[in-house]
Amino acid sequence: MMIDLIGGGSLGLLYGGKLAAAGADVRLWCRTPEQAAKLASRGITIRDADGGTESQAKAGSFFAGPLEGFAEAWTARPGRWILLMTKQKDTEEASRMSAGRLASGKRATDHPPGVVCFQNGYGHMEKLEKLLPGWPLYAAVTTEGAKRADACEVVHAGAGTTWLGPAGREHARHMEERPEELVQMLQKAGFSAVLANDIDRRIYRKLLVNSVINPLTALWNVPNGELLASSERLRTMSMLLQEALAVYDASGIAWEEDIWDQILEVCRATAGNISSMLKDVRNGAETEIDWINGAVIGLANQAGVRAPLHELMVGLVKGLSIREE
Numbered sequence: 001m002m003i004d005l006i007g008g009g010s011l012g013l014l015y016g017g018k019l020a021a022a023g024a025d026v027r028l029w030c031r032t033p034e035q036a037a038k039l040a041s042r043g044i045t046i047r048d049a050d051g052g053t054e055s056q057a058k059a060g061s062f063f064a065g066p067l068e069g070f071a072e073a074w075t076a077r078p079g080r081w082i083l084l085m086t087k088q089k090d091t092e093e094a095s096r097m098s099a100g101r102l103a104s105g106k107r108a109t110d111h112p113p114g115v116v117c118f119q120n121g122y123g124h125m126e127k128l129e130k131l132l133p134g135w136p137l138y139a140a141v142t143t144e145g146a147k148r149a150d151a152c153e154v155v156h157a158g159a160g161t162t163w164l165g166p167a168g169r170e171h172a173r174h175m176e177e178r179p180e181e182l183v184q185m186l187q188k189a190g191f192s193a194v195l196a197n198d199i200d201r202r203i204y205r206k207l208l209v210n211s212v213i214n215p216l217t218a219l220w221n222v223p224n225g226e227l228l229a230s231s232e233r234l235r236t237m238s239m240l241l242q243e244a245l246a247v248y249d250a251s252g253i254a255w256e257e258d259i260w261d262q263i264l265e266v267c268r269a270t271a272g273n274i275s276s277m278l279k280d281v282r283n284g285a286e287t288e289i290d291w292i293n294g295a296v297i298g299l300a301n302q303a304g305v306r307a308p309l310h311e312l313m314v315g316l317v318k319g320l321s322i323r324e325e
């Protein structure tokens with residue numbers, strides 16, 4: 001069962017490394033040929049939080065290549081699963097580039113591949129459904145904590161759970177192709193992986209967590225736990241959450257009564273962590289704000305209501321990345 005993993009960031013290295021170490025047939029596609037070359041010669045090292053070696057995928061035990069070669073290699077030898085672990089924008093770009101070739105390869109195989117999206121936020125699945133019509137699309141929500149140390153090394157900062165399930169409008173159609181085999185392979189690789197029938201609910205829940213924690217940690221330049229440090233910060237978080245919940249109510253999306261406590265718990269459990277959005281801001285990289293708070297605004301627009309605080313978050317976070325020359 002060949003698994004194509006797209007993205008050589010922290011999640012790509014973590015999943016690719018552990019899957020390859022467990023004997024899975026892995027092809028890891030990364031943005032730069034330089035990283036692909038390093039991975040091909042050094043393999044992947046996964047460190048635990050104390051710096052010890054958690055697992056090691058030796059060079060040669062998996063294939064590493066630059067993303068531009070993916071569609072051609074896939075058409076020559078189609079894989080069974082495609083795990084998308086890039087940012088939303090890169091995912092869209094890769095799918096657009098590959099869509100035609102992959103679709104012709106798909107017709108040539110008996111088993112159409114399952115595509116699993118690991119991104120935060122909401123909205124990218126709908127775009128993928130349009131780019132890859134009729135493809136079995138799945139979403140994954142994960143609480144794994146990983147930090148890339150260099151091109152070939154990642155620190156597994158905190159073990160979490162990965163929920164995987166068919167998502168989006170095509171939901172019902174793909175229920176028969178439930179991804180047990182992938183979940184089992186992930187479990188064999190040491191992940192706590194669970195097949196979820198309610199992945200949409202988990203995506204909407206994570207969107208609430210991310211739409212509160214991510215922009216505020218980015219704006220205040222603090223680790224997640226610091227959000228709990230003052231009543232003003234807690235009040236700002238609560239205002240953002242209340243506005244998002246009103247949007248959910250207007251959209252008919254259910255939410256859990258204890259969501260506020262859940263958000264506080266995420267801040268406690270990941271107290272020393274830098275959120276992905278703050279990390280992007282610090283690295284001068286594009287953030288996921290359009291897919292997180294922008295997604296809340298999108299839902300508000302569809303429901304005919306406003307989400308001015310989330311609009312403010314989008315404006316302020318985007319403003320952070322404008323640097324003076």
Ligand code: PAF
Pocket residue numbers: 120209210213214224266270273274275276277
């Ligand atoms: O995006 C992130 O960084 C994470 O989803 C979360 C939950 C905010 C923890 O850092």
